[in-house]
Amino acid sequence: MTEKKILFDSALKGAGIALSKTPTEVIEVVKNSGLRGRGGAGFPTGLKWEIAAKSQGEHYIICNADEGEPGTFKDRLILSTVPLNVIEGIIIASHAVGAKQAYIYLRGEYNYFLPKIRKAIKKARPLMEKIELNLDIVVGQGAYICGEETAILNSIEGHRPEPRKRPPYPAEKGLYGSPTVVNNVETLAMVPLIFLGIFDPKKRLCSLSGDVEKPGVFEILEGKQIGKILEEAKPIGIPKAICFGASGGIMPYDPCMEITEENIKERGCFFGSGTIIIVNHTHSIVELCESIQKFFVHESCGYCMSCREGSKRMLEYIKRISAGKATMKDLNKLEELCNFVSVASFCALGRSMPLHILTALRHFREEFVRKCR
Amino acid sequence: MQITIDGKILEFHKGQTILDIARTNKIEIPTLCYHKMLKPEGRCRVCLVEANSKIVTACDTLAEDNMQVVTTSERIRRLRLEALNLIASTVPKETLRKENELTKTMRLVGFKKPTYKHNIVKDKDKSSAAIWKSMDECIVCGRCVQACSKMQTVNALSYMGRGYSTIVVGSENQPLKDTTCVSCGQCSLFCPTDAITEASDISKVEKALRLKSKIKVVQVAPSVRVSVGEFFGLEPGTIVTGQIVASLKKLGFDAVFDTNLSADLTIVEEAKEFVDRFKKGNLPMFTSCCPAWIDFCCEFYPEFINKLSNTKSPQMMLGALIKTYYAKRLGLKPSDIISVSIMPCTAKKREAKLKNINASNVKDIDYVLTTRELGQWLKSKKINPAKLLPAEFDCPLGESTGGGALFGVTGGVMEAALRTAYFYIKGEEMKDPKIEPIRGTKSLREFEVNIGKNKVKGAVAHTLERAREIIERIKKGESFDFVEVMACPGGCIGGGGQPKPVDWEAIEKRAKAIYSIDENKKIRLCHQNPDLKRVYETFLQKPGSKKAKALLHRKYPKRGKPQQQD
Ligand code: SF4
Ligand code: SF4
Ligand code: SF4
Ligand code: FES
Numbered sequence: 001m002t003e004k005k006i007l008f009d010s011a012l013k014g015a016g017i018a019l020s021k022t023p024t025e026v027i028e029v030v031k032n033s034g035l036r037g038r039g040g041a042g043f044p045t046g047l048k049w050e051i052a053a054k055s056q057g058e059h060y061i062i063c064n065a066d067e068g069e070p071g072t073f074k075d076r077l078i079l080s081t082v083p084l085n086v087i088e089g090i091i092i093a094s095h096a097v098g099a100k101q102a103y104i105y106l107r108g109e110y111n112y113f114l115p116k117i118r119k120a121i122k123k124a125r126p127l128m129e130k131i132e133l134n135l136d137i138v139v140g141q142g143a144y145i146c147g148e149e150t151a152i153l154n155s156i157e158g159h160r161p162e163p164r165k166r167p168p169y170p171a172e173k174g175l176y177g178s179p180t181v182v183n184n185v186e187t188l189a190m191v192p193l194i195f196l197g198i199f200d201p202k203k204r205l206c207s208l209s210g211d212v213e214k215p216g217v218f219e220i221l222e223g224k225q226i227g228k229i230l231e232e233a234k235p236i237g238i239p240k241a242i243c244f245g246a247s248g249g250i251m252p253y254d255p256c257m258e259i260t261e262e263n264i265k266e267r268g269c270f271f272g273s274g275t276i277i278i279v280n281h282t283h284s285i286v287e288l289c290e291s292i293q294k295f296f297v298h299e300s301c302g303y304c305m306s307c308r309e310g311s312k313r314m315l316e317y318i319k320r321i322s323a324g325k326a327t328m329k330d331l332n333k334l335e336e337l338c339n340f341v342s343v344a345s346f347c348a349l350g351r352s353m354p355l356h357i358l359t360a361l362r363h364f365r366e367e368f369v370r371k372c373r
Numbered sequence: 374m375q376i377t378i379d380g381k382i383l384e385f386h387k388g389q390t391i392l393d394i395a396r397t398n399k400i401e402i403p404t405l406c407y408h409k410m411l412k413p414e415g416r417c418r419v420c421l422v423e424a425n426s427k428i429v430t431a432c433d434t435l436a437e438d439n440m441q442v443v444t445t446s447e448r449i450r451r452l453r454l455e456a457l458n459l460i461a462s463t464v465p466k467e468t469l470r471k472e473n474e475l476t477k478t479m480r481l482v483g484f485k486k487p488t489y490k491h492n493i494v495k496d497k498d499k500s501s502a503a504i505w506k507s508m509d510e511c512i513v514c515g516r517c518v519q520a521c522s523k524m525q526t527v528n529a530l531s532y533m534g535r536g537y538s539t540i541v542v543g544s545e546n547q548p549l550k551d552t553t554c555v556s557c558g559q560c561s562l563f564c565p566t567d568a569i570t571e572a573s574d575i576s577k578v579e580k581a582l583r584l585k586s587k588i589k590v591v592q593v594a595p596s597v598r599v600s601v602g603e604f605f606g607l608e609p610g611t612i613v614t615g616q617i618v619a620s621l622k623k624l625g626f627d628a629v630f631d632t633n634l635s636a637d638l639t640i641v642e643e644a645k646e647f648v649d650r651f652k653k654g655n656l657p658m659f660t661s662c663c664p665a666w667i668d669f670c671c672e673f674y675p676e677f678i679n680k681l682s683n684t685k686s687p688q689m690m691l692g693a694l695i696k697t698y699y700a701k702r703l704g705l706k707p708s709d710i711i712s713v714s715i716m717p718c719t720a721k722k723r724e725a726k727l728k729n730i731n732a733s734n735v736k737d738i739d740y741v742l743t744t745r746e747l748g749q750w751l752k753s754k755k756i757n758p759a760k761l762l763p764a765e766f767d768c769p770l771g772e773s774t775g776g777g778a779l780f781g782v783t784g785g786v787m788e789a790a791l792r793t794a795y796f797y798i799k800g801e802e803m804k805d806p807k808i809e810p811i812r813g814t815k816s817l818r819e820f821e822v823n824i825g826k827n828k829v830k831g832a833v834a835h836t837l838e839r840a841r842e843i844i845e846r847i848k849k850g851e852s853f854d855f856v857e858v859m860a861c862p863g864g865c866i867g868g869g870g871q872p873k874p875v876d877w878e879a880i881e882k883r884a885k886a887i888y889s890i891d892e893n894k895k896i897r898l899c900h901q902n903p904d905l906k907r908v909y910e911t912f913l914q915k916p917g918s919k920k921a922k923a924l925l926h927r928k929y930p931k932r933g934k935p936q937q938q939d
Contacts, residue, residue: 143535160532165415165433302513302532302539306418309459312537313489340455343428344418 006205006219007082007189014192015088015127019095026096027053033194034201039064039147039184040272040348042261045191048181051171053097055179061093061102062152062175062182068107068144069245070295071277074205075185077217079113082189083120087135089188091124092195093181094133102135105152108142144299148347149182150174151301162303163347186274210243210278211236220259227255230278237280241364245275246292247352249359250285253278268359270352285364286371290318292356300350307350310341314357326372335361374438379445385436391422392431395444402444403453403481405460405474406514407432408563410862410877412523414515418456419478421449428452453482460512462489464566468510474565474874475512496540500548502726502937503556503572503719503869508540511568517541517560525837525860527669529554541568553672555837555934557665557860558719558743558869571719571870574740575750581711581739582625588705590628591621591713592691592770595636596781596865597744599886600717603872603879604748605759610882612890615763617715617747620756622764631766632714633773635691636662636780636789637899638908642925643684643786644793644900645916647855651794651827655679657853660786661927662686664724665860665869668934669837674844675932683926687780688714688721689730692737693924694770698912700733702769707733713740715747717781717868720860726937732924743870769904775806775891776899782887783835783864784811784818787857791822791829793900798824806897812888814863814881817842819853835859835867 018026031046052059063086067075078086090102104117114137121128121135128135143161145151150164153175174180186205193199202222206229209215213234220229230239239253249269257263264271279288293315300311317334320326338354338361345351361368376383378391378400385394390413395402406417415433422431423443431444443449457479461469469476469487479485496508513532518541521530529552533542543552561569582589593614602611618629639662650658661667661682670677685693692714696707714721718741724730725738742750751758765771776792779785788811795803810820811831817839819832832853834840840858847853861867866883867875891897899905900916913921929935 145535167435297536300536302535302537304416304418305460305513306456308513308537308539309463313459313462316489336451337455340452344421344452344456346415346418346430 006217008198009082010085010088010192010196014195015091017195018092023096030194033199035190037184038186045187048171049096052179052181055172057178059097059099060175060178060180061090061099062180063090063104063188064182064184066105066107066140066146068147069273069275071209071245072207072273072275074207074217074274078185078189083117084123085189085192086185087120087124089191091127092191095131097181100132102133103156104137106137106139108140111139145301145349148349162301204274206274206276208233208276211280212278222260223258226257226259237282239278240281241279243277243279244269244271245273246295247355248275249355251359252363268362285360285367286322289357289360290322293318296353304346306341306344310337313337321368321371324371328372331368331372376436376440378442389436391434391436391442394436402431403478404432405478408516411516411519416515419453421452454484457482457484458487461487462491463512464510468566498549500550502723504549504561505572506569510566511541512566513539514565516563517569520559520563525557525559526841527553527555555665555668556720556723562869562873562875571743572722574742575746578713578740587711588709589626589711590630590695591626592630592632593617594632594716595778596717597715599883600871601744601748605757607759609879610886612886613758616758616761618766619761619764620751620758623756628767630770631773632687632691633777634770634904635687636777637774637902637905638690639684639687640776640789640793640899641916643682644790644797646682646684648794648797657856658682660857662786663859665720666858671930672934678929685925685927690925693732696733696737697924698908708735711739714738715742717744717865717871719869727935728938745870772902772904774899774902775894775897778887778890781865782884783859784833787811787831787833789899792898795824796900829854831855833857835864836862
């Protein structure tokens, strides 16, 4: 996989400009830029900062670098090519909300980046000193749930990585009960570009993999046709479906579909973390669901019953279908169970877990039905 | 602020959850992991309702102004059934046939039988002398872990694994006996199934009762008489003292003695110790009748061990008298007697097995049963105490005073001890033995009592969270003369071996009953107990005598929980 430099290297200039402004001005600029979270939920970044800044207590910034979504590796590319942009983002965010302590919560598997990140921190030290910011790196506990921002809080506090009830949102009551901004790597890396005047909210990074010759990170402009992107990545075989990571759902491949949040949402899917996995004609959707579901069974944190037990029972159903041992009644029960888990689970992990099955049943139902007795 | 639940417009105040509001207005929402005495964690997903067209859990969702809530609809019903289907599939079939909070919720929702296959979890832990844990029956509701880590700040339990293999284990996956566990049993009391229970001794006691050559005696703790009736449909706080005596006779015991008498004895010795220390220094003095608190102090605050009173608990004092004084009167060897106690408490099970706790050359207490075990046992023998004629405790260890009765409730030991200390210091009796400022349900109460020219500054704490708080304050420089600690909420009436499910209203009713036992006693001052006077005259000489010290007082380790025998 080529690790081409895909983002403009701000080289501390963005942060330099931002620190010459007042925190309120910085928040205003970020709000007006149209930047939204790139980790999943897509919450407006400036607004998040504003909520935190207005909440009482010490303030914390956390950079979520626990990139655990299968088929997602854009944060890895950012950290290896422009780590300084991320540090700048952290500095600007800290200045905006008044944080004196920030953390990078790094995925365990990415700890080989530590020297690179430390070097970047060293370069940024003068700016950090200017705002009396201390920045620590916490290496994650290797659990998918740590991508969930409240689970990160528990993990940093030394507790079992489990999600917390929201509200209160971390921006109001986060780490140690204090207002905390949790931003994803890509989000923070965009922040200095705003101050250099070169940020375009219509562009975002996307991790593309699956049945393609050239997987990698692509910068895509909203509205671009998926077929055009695939021309670059060179499909292997005949593309049949697009899978948006484990939690983004599965939909039929349509080369003319323009990539926009709305178009994807219309098909029941979710483009939150910018993940595209191309699935070709040789794969069975049932088997794809089985492997995704195995992932979830392994990654459910165990906090709430619905995700803990539901994930296991969902996999049992899919295995039975896959083995040709299920009846149509089983299929209906599976669907009912999926609907239960998607509304009854405690956190976003559980609630989005059934999406791959529900969308597969919507778009590829006959593949399931064919296997049922 | 206003909320609409099922079409009813209801007032509420900030911070109330949907469930709080529903319950205060008598709207039924089924729950399972939720417990009123704990913080809602939202783990079981049974309490689903629709709020502003979204599905949420009622127990942990804060109400918002103008929220529209629906608690009964076909959709909600189906979701709750699915939730219970998933939960019920995690436990063995026998659990679903028992009476417990899980089956109660199942009935409420109208759920019959799980459709998924049960997969067995083989983790069992019987290492502790007080608590058994069997994870196959666990539904991971989280109550035990919360009770242990928040209410008791002991952190002996934690979760291991993730997803469906999540189980509750001793901290750092150690057997419970090697953790900081203080045996309070609150985990077992809150457990909605029987995944955590007391270490059961019923079968051992039944076997012992069949030994023809032995004299079988049993003692009954102060708080058991106000709670065991609940197993037989009586209201919490129904006093069934005489009926318990009668039932125990029916079960085959030769003599039934009253722990209230040894509670009197504890007070006589402890008040003496307090007065001595009050004169000489080494204050504050901490009470020592709660073995879970003793374990806690030794484990977490070894620097305070020398502040613990060295008087034994009432259970061990009566055990000592049974195997020495009583044995001597009958001309028996201590080993000729089997001594059983009925306690509200799981920690007392471990206490009876400690090294250096015995006054005789054998175990002073052979077996300890909890209130729950007694209830179970009686039920299995089809004995209903409510239907029996009351009987009297046996001589020579059957008389007790109101002061001894108070041991069952938080603040009771303090109140009884100060009544007697008053007598020791002033040489005259208190006019009104009721010491109001000590009473109440607040988990930490502070007060001052005047005894002549002396002011005694005291504090009463229940739950170990509060014990920790008071110790931390003392460490920061605050001073107290006398501090009572009970590990369980409300004192022993909320003990880890009491009837399930526990709830605060029941605890309060039991407290009321305890106070009424005190008020209705002719003698309310422990040192006036006629049976005890005889024990001192013929056997112990006087409070604090050499013999009393040898039999009724104990030593503590330098640090760490006292060790068990075997
Ligand atoms: S008995 Fe008490 S200390 Fe031990 S695990 Fe249970 S709650 Fe914790
Ligand atoms: S052991 Fe009991 S109280 Fe603890 S989590 Fe399991 S079911 Fe709940
Ligand atoms: S408060 Fe009572 S029931 Fe609870 S551990 Fe202490 S002695 Fe036992
Ligand atoms: S009772 Fe509300 S989630 Fe368990």
